[in-house]
Amino acid sequence: ASRCAMSIGGKARQKILSSLRSLLGSPPQSMLLQETVGELVRHTDQLTDVISVINRNEKSLSKYGKQVFSQSDEDGITLEIVQRLFDRKGVVVEIGVGDGIENNSLVLLALGWRAVWV
Numbered sequence: 498a499s500r501c502a503m504s505i506g507g508k509a510r511q512k513i514l515s516s517l518r519s520l521l522g523s524p525p526q527s528m529l530l531q532e533t534v535g536e537l538v539r540h541t542d543q544l545t546d547v548i549s550v551i552n553r554n555e556k557s558l559s560k561y562g563k564q565v566f567s568q569s570d571e572d573g574i575t576l577e578i579v580q581r582l583f584d585r586k587g588v589v590v591e592i593g594v595g596d597g598i599e600n601n602s603l604v605l606l607a608l609g610w611r612a613v614w615v
Contacts, residue, residue, distance in 0.1 A: 566603035575604055586610050 561577035562570025586609050591602040594614040606612045 566599060566607070567601050568599045571601045572604040575601060579605065588613065591615070 558574045558577055561573045563573025563576075564570050565572040567575075588611045589602045589605050590613045591600055592615045594600040594602070597603070597614060600614070602610075602612050602614070
């Protein structure tokens, strides 16, 4: 009886090990995953450094961010760009506006600009 129990236990152990191997992948696959994660961490660190430099720049637009009609802070940034570059109202073309409720040119339209939405 004990030999039968060991055989069943051995089969279960083999099944568990097989399942773990398939979940973890072969060593080359898991090494590739580790390398990919490492690259993502390095890129994230680099982007964090770049964002930090941008935020310290006195001409940075990020400090003007304000959300009114846009999905993020594009409204305030758009207004600052317009103030820096244009001395009168103009025409804006926005592609991919969706339903027109949240988009980047709506703030300009509200200020009297003409807009073409596609």
